[in-house]
Amino acid sequence: MNSLQWNTPEKLRALLCELVSWESRTHTEGERSFPYKLQQKLRELTYFKKQPEYLSLNLADHGRNFVTALYKHSSAKDTIVLISHFDTVQTEEYGDLEELAFHPELLTKELMKRKDNLKEDARIDLESGEYLFGRGTMDMKMGLALHMSLIETAISEDWPINLLLVTVPDEEVNSAGMREAVKALVSLRDQFNLSYKLFLNGEPSFSQKPGDENYYIYSGSIGKVMPAALFYGKETHVGEPLKGMTANYIASYLTQLMEWNPLFNETDRGERTPLPVSLQQKDLKTQYSTQTPYRAVALYNVFLMKKTASDIMNLFEEIAQEAARRCNESYKALCEHEQVEGIGEVRVIRYKDLFTYAQKKLGKEQVEKLISDVESNEQWDEREKSLRIADGLMIRCKELAPAIIILFAPPYYPAVNSSDDPLIKDIAQYVKDLASKEFDMKVNQIHYFNGLCDLSYVNYNDESDGWSAFEENTPVWGNTYSIPFKEMSQLQAPVLNIGPFGKDAHQSTERLHIQNAFVQTPLILKSLIKRMMEQQEESSNFSNEETLV
Known part of the structure; x- marks a missing residue:
């Protein structure tokens, strides 16, 4: 187990810092080059060297690509889709520290020398030593790092479930990456005989108001x-x-x-x-x-x-x-x-x-x-x-x-919500109990993620053609902008967002809570997937017993 690259808090932190160092601001050359670097990073896993067909770059638009990486168990159809985005917003607000915005360890050290210039809450968090600062640490390369670690662990432990990592560009502007990824999800489902059971996003836990230190999971995403x-x-x-x-x-x-x-x-x-x-x-x-x-x-x-x-x-x-x-x-x-x-x-x-x-x-x-x-x-x-x-x-x-x-x-962004889904109800309660037991941490469920996210493009349900007015009255529809409603409606599985806690997304004080990101959230994610595997096995055994009877 110790031979794994991303399975300890220290190794996860190093992975995050490497991902952040590959600057990938939306509509920059960095965003275009990021997926190539990520593909090479994932190829360090022997699994993808032996089975290269499970790891691929897929064209989005404007020379940008999204990455798909599939861990497929030989006897499994049930699949969890791990969704993240790798683009970040711009960095002008960092001023003369802009060059350090993509180097979290260096930036955090430099900020200590300038802590008196920070707003009070950021200064207190910096002095506590509990936060890592930098563009993309919170929103949302930590989510991608967590998903990479899950893939690696699944390979190592031979999990009897499939995991499909999907990480996309352009979430911060038009979600062009995810809108293209929807078509790939339908194609991969058919190509590899997958059955999607959960769309699990890794967007961070956002504060609901200034000073809010609560940790949230989200069973849906607001529309816009x-x-x-x-x-x-x-x-x-x-x-x-x-x-x-x-x-x-x-x-x-x-x-x-x-x-x-x-x-x-x-x-x-x-x-x-x-x-x-x-x-x-x-x-x-x-x-x-x-x-x-x-x-x-x-x-x-x-x-x-x-x-x-x-x-x-x-x-x-x-x-x-x-x-x-x-x-x-x-x-x-x-x-x-x-x-x-x-x-x-x-x-x-x-x-x-x-x-x-x-x-x-x-x-x-x-x-x-x-x-x-x-x-x-x-x-x-x-x-x-x-x-x-x-x-x-x-x-x-x-x-x-x-x-x-x-x-x-x-x-x-169509709204999406799975709060009433039996699987989501079970997972939400399980995560709350687990966090309380293991970390004495309270987990709060929110029904609609309030920051907009790529989950809007899966699990689409609309029997009334409610999108028709959008198609008819959007002048660029079908040319420079479109939404794959037909494919979205084929991706029928509940949605859930569980990511690391952080603060001040899109600000120069963007920061990630170290304990939550590298210890608490990894355990929560691994545990909930193992719970799904156990339930799947119980369901399979029950079906076999019924057949025998």
């Missing part, structure tokens, strides 16, 4: 969708303001109604979604002039539990109609007071209807070229492209103005 709007008014000179209508004027009515709107709020099992907020609002003027801004855009963040994209689009349209009504009412009163005719009433148009109108007016070929030209702009991300496509169509269909064009912008 982004309703967006293009506001199209009428241009004019600032000296003749009533000959036009600014897009900012129209936008103000919708944003007032969208911000913190309780109609979007959902409650499930005592947990609530955060209220919606605007993530971006801007006009599309590229330079200053005395022409009024007649085109503007906005993005709104909406969290989900039970609602689908179609539910949100219907509600968003109702609110946009109310915003248009209020805008028109105020504008009409202004025109009457100023004794001017006005430019007309603001209408609300879904993107799918604008698209259909533009195709009839301009022709399919011209619309396709417009969309292609926008999507080829490498300076714009999927959100900007979505808004610019709608804008390009409206510029050619000005007769529809003034208008609010409502649409969706990526990403879309």
